[in-house]
Amino acid sequence: MIQINELTKIYKLTKKQMIEQKTKKDLKRAVDNLSLVAKPGEIYGLLGPNGAGKTTALRCIATLLKPTEGNIVVSGFDTVKESEKVRKKIGFLTNEIKLDPQFSPKYMFEFFGKLHKVDDKLIEERREKLFSYFEITDFQDKKIEELSTGMKQKASIAVSLVHDPEVIIFDEPTNGLDIVTARNVTDYLKLLKEQGKTVIISTHIMTEAEKLCDKIGIIINGSKVSEGSLEEILNRTGTRDLEDAFFELYKIHNKEEE
Amino acid sequence: MDGTKHIIKKELTRIFTDKKMIVSLFILPGVLIMVMYSVMGGLISNLEEDIETHVPTVYIQNAPEDFEDVIKELDYQANITYINSQDSIDSIKDDILIGDVELLVVFDEGFKETIGSYSSLGDAIPEVRTFYNPSEDYSGVARSNFNGIVLNTYHHYLLTERFGNTEQLQVFHIDRDPEAGVIVDEGKASGKSLSMLLPFLINIMLFQGAMALGMDAITGEKERGTIASMLLSPIKRSEIVFGKMISLGMLTSLSAVIYAIAVVIGIRNLSGGAMGEIASMTFTPLQIIQLLVLLIALVYFYVSLVVLVATFARTQKEAGTYVTPLYIIVMLGGVLTMFSSGSERGLEFYAIPVYNAAISLQNLLVGELTMPQFGVAVGSLAILASLITVLITRAFNNEKVMFNA
Ligand SMILES: Nc1ncnc2c1ncn2[C@@H]1O[C@H](COP(=O)(O)OP(=O)(O)O)[C@@H](O)[C@H]1O
Numbered sequence A: 001m002i003q004i005n006e007l008t009k010i011y012k013l014t015k016k017q018m019i020e021q022k023t024k025k026d027l028k029r030a031v032d033n034l035s036l037v038a039k040p041g042e043i044y045g046l047l048g049p050n051g052a053g054k055t056t057a058l059r060c061i062a063t064l065l066k067p068t069e070g071n072i073v074v075s076g077f078d079t080v081k082e083s084e085k086v087r088k089k090i091g092f093l094t095n096e097i098k099l100d101p102q103f104s105p106k107y108m109f110e111f112f113g114k115l116h117k118v119d120d121k122l123i124e125e126r127r128e129k130l131f132s133y134f135e136i137t138d139f140q141d142k143k144i145e146e147l148s149t150g151m152k153q154k155a156s157i158a159v160s161l162v163h164d165p166e167v168i169i170f171d172e173p174t175n176g177l178d179i180v181t182a183r184n185v186t187d188y189l190k191l192l193k194e195q196g197k198t199v200i201i202s203t204h205i206m207t208e209a210e211k212l213c214d215k216i217g218i219i220i221n222g223s224k225v226s227e228g229s230l231e232e233i234l235n236r237t238g239t240r241d242l243e244d245a246f247f248e249l250y251k252i253h254n255k256e257e258e
Numbered sequence B: 001m002d003g004t005k006h007i008i009k010k011e012l013t014r015i016f017t018d019k020k021m022i023v024s025l026f027i028l029p030g031v032l033i034m035v036m037y038s039v040m041g042g043l044i045s046n047l048e049e050d051i052e053t054h055v056p057t058v059y060i061q062n063a064p065e066d067f068e069d070v071i072k073e074l075d076y077q078a079n080i081t082y083i084n085s086q087d088s089i090d091s092i093k094d095d096i097l098i099g100d101v102e103l104l105v106v107f108d109e110g111f112k113e114t115i116g117s118y119s120s121l122g123d124a125i126p127e128v129r130t131f132y133n134p135s136e137d138y139s140g141v142a143r144s145n146f147n148g149i150v151l152n153t154y155h156h157y158l159l160t161e162r163f164g165n166t167e168q169l170q171v172f173h174i175d176r177d178p179e180a181g182v183i184v185d186e187g188k189a190s191g192k193s194l195s196m197l198l199p200f201l202i203n204i205m206l207f208q209g210a211m212a213l214g215m216d217a218i219t220g221e222k223e224r225g226t227i228a229s230m231l232l233s234p235i236k237r238s239e240i241v242f243g244k245m246i247s248l249g250m251l252t253s254l255s256a257v258i259y260a261i262a263v264v265i266g267i268r269n270l271s272g273g274a275m276g277e278i279a280s281m282t283f284t285p286l287q288i289i290q291l292l293v294l295l296i297a298l299v300y301f302y303v304s305l306v307v308l309v310a311t312f313a314r315t316q317k318e319a320g321t322y323v324t325p326l327y328i329i330v331m332l333g334g335v336l337t338m339f340s341s342g343s344e345r346g347l348e349f350y351a352i353p354v355y356n357a358a359i360s361l362q363n364l365l366v367g368e369l370t371m372p373q374f375g376v377a378v379g380s381l382a383i384l385a386s387l388i389t390v391l392i393t394r395a396f397n398n399e400k401v402m403f404n405a
């Protein structure tokens, strides 16, 4: 279970970042008063364009960033006050966080298993299961730097699940993957959901959100502009698919910003 | 502290399973240092030998007739050109300046006559002037040899001529057998010259080792995005910091040992080398323990410094820029000891980090490190390093530092 209560995250920009983002303000409100609840046995999808604040929100859940305002509770633990306990419960995947390129998937799996205090037999068992599901077994002793993008991503996913976390937070999990591998990953997310895990993902791919997510939160410029099941969102906006719904909302809310 | 253990294991595995790492961190610098010292030492001893055996070019003006006989008798080796008073000596002086000629000796005109006509106090005494260039090694040696061997003998010869018996004039001897008079503690003497060089080397090598390793292990991991994966695991930030620092300390120590061995091999390679005395150094067990404790404190301190810088830097390039001034300070600390001896410094000097390590090592090598000096040095290094460690742990908790956020 993830509960985000009125989360606001403001970045203080350096001079260089101000130039890069073409702004004169030195503060960036990346997430603005966001509240949501993701429940066990459900896949929650944060849908939004690049720069909407998806990664920022997920990093706050994963305890890597501290909320500027508001708070987040994961499995009953506050992400700031009890961050270590939260980290025990979560599996987090984001493309900026990588596995050591000099090590093999097998070594990394065992290393993080040990950091999570999983006992050796269990690590072994889970590795065999996950590696065979993601077809990493043949490559498990190769250095990660020698693997293809897809294989790297699958290895990262496997490693993030070494401690069988009850909350899964995946930031654009199919980003850069071919359709077969992407399907492999989304199928596994469904499997996790069926096991009763809480799953939250971010995506900018409409069809992925449509097919995969039980609940979708559309986020534009850091604010949640609509939330519900696919049906609810389509009904509310009077559209036939998610892409149309998104652009309806985008027209209204992106204007407000300017 | 289980996390720390696993991280140390991983860090060491990373280095020791990577051939390129081993070569670039240990083998290559080791070989380089060895070759450098062999060559340097070789040059120094060649130079010394060369100066000793060099046959100087000497001009002598107005040499008295019997002077040439004295030189022949002495078997004094030099290319001697005799000139008379009409010859100009200006061009010879120019040659001395540029190092083509080593020595010009000028006897006063009528040298022997002036000596012969001396009868009572106040009568003229002739002079021998020597012209040489003290900035040229050959010239300096040529002059002192000429004075010591030739002029001294000639002086004595003329005295004998005047008085017959010169014992009357001798009054007393100074060291008829100079070698027998040398009283020296071998360990201390060899320590003396080593104590100039070694603290400097140890300081630099330890810092350099920590620098190369630390920038890759911290800033490099930040750049590669791999450190964040560790920040996601349910262990304390301090465990990560300790894991990183301890493994770095171990690797730094190892690299220092390898570099030190390389230096020793390099120097030993010289036959009868200028610094062969390393072999003759002896330590008491207490000194060995002091040395170890001092080195551990120093490694801890340098590793903490490097890790602090590496943690705050965003890129390895940036880390390199920040760490260079520190490197220069460390070098300075070592250089300062080369020009002074440690025994006179007050205890407060032993609280100055970097410098204290250098002077403590210096004193230790000559067997003069007192317990209070040792305690103050190790204590101040350890306290400072602990404070820096606290800072590093804070930085690891800081999202701005770790994620530029
Ligand atoms: N570390 C940071 N420092 C400053 N600004 C940032 C930082 N990370 C992200 N931002 C800004 O915050 C906004 C949201 O970014 P992000 O959460 O990465 O969006 P998304 O994942 O939806 O693409 C963007 O405008 C981005 O430029």
Ligand SMILES: [Mg+2]
Pocket (backbone or CB within 6 Å): A051, A054, A055, A056, A171
């Ligand atoms: Mg993103």
